[in-house]
Amino acid sequence: xxxxxxxxxxxxxxxxxxxxxxxxxxxxxxxxxxxxxxxxxxxxxxxxxxxxxxxxxxxxxxxxxxxxxxxxxxxxxxxxxxxxxxxxxxxxxxxxxxxxxxxxxxxxxxx
Amino acid sequence: xxxxxxxxxxxxxxxxxxxxxxxxxxxxxxxxxxxxxxxxxxxxxxxxxxxxxxxxxxxxxxxxxxxxxxxxxxxxxxxxxxxxxxxxxxxxxxxxxxxxxxxxxxxxxxxxxx
Numbered sequence: 004x005x006x007x008x009x010x011x012x013x014x015x016x017x018x019x020x021x022x023x024x025x026x027x028x029x030x031x032x033x034x035x036x037x038x039x040x041x042x043x044x045x046x047x048x049x050x051x052x053x054x055x056x057x058x059x060x061x062x063x064x065x066x067x068x069x070x071x072x073x074x075x076x077x078x079x080x081x082x083x084x085x086x087x088x089x090x091x092x093x094x095x096x097x098x099x100x101x102x103x104x105x106x107x108x109x110x111x112x113x114x
Numbered sequence: 115x116x117x118x119x120x121x122x123x124x125x126x127x128x129x130x131x132x133x134x135x136x137x138x139x140x141x142x143x144x145x146x147x148x149x150x151x152x153x154x155x156x157x158x159x160x161x162x163x164x165x166x167x168x169x170x171x172x173x174x175x176x177x178x179x180x181x182x183x184x185x186x187x188x189x190x191x192x193x194x195x196x197x198x199x200x201x202x203x204x205x206x207x208x209x210x211x212x213x214x215x216x217x218x219x220x221x222x223x224x225x226x227x228x
Contacts, residue, residue, distance in 0.1 A: 009156070012154065045221075046204065046219040046221050046222055047157070052216070092156060092157060094157075100164055100170070101159055101162065101173075102147070102159070103159065103173070104149075104156045104158070105156055106155055106156035107156045107157075
């Protein structure tokens, strides 16, 4: 079945540094790759997404890259701030009607 | 605009009891989903629906049933609760196929089975 692996499970960075989270998916038919941010006790919310016809997408301090050949996609956060601290989930969809999530990365940004 | 609302927010059940979680959305979305979130395991899809009157199994459907009698509501039932079903449950909805549009989540239901 479909599977999405996400690494690392935890990530600690100093404020101002960059953070990178990587995901690998198994379903070659997947063509939609969103990233969700979940703050403590809150619901997951979409922060950025990318479709298979695009290799990279940026939105201010966050960017996502996609390598369809290798079935890899990554989230890049630059100039991290304490408010970036949260759990980040990658997901893959499009092969079926299902959106399959990774296991999450807890990002801690220290002042 | 309420978005996606889940009822209840918290619940404690005894083993063997039954309950129903309600998800309501006011965005006229076609697709609705139920996920469970457990530490270190991300969000796992339990069941989903691609339209009124339809349901389908996700990754972890055993022990759960669902119904979508009205487009705006998606119910998740536990017929005989087990401690392994202790989790945070999230409902989500999207306008069309999830691969094309954003999925909006409810605020979650924290369920404890003792």
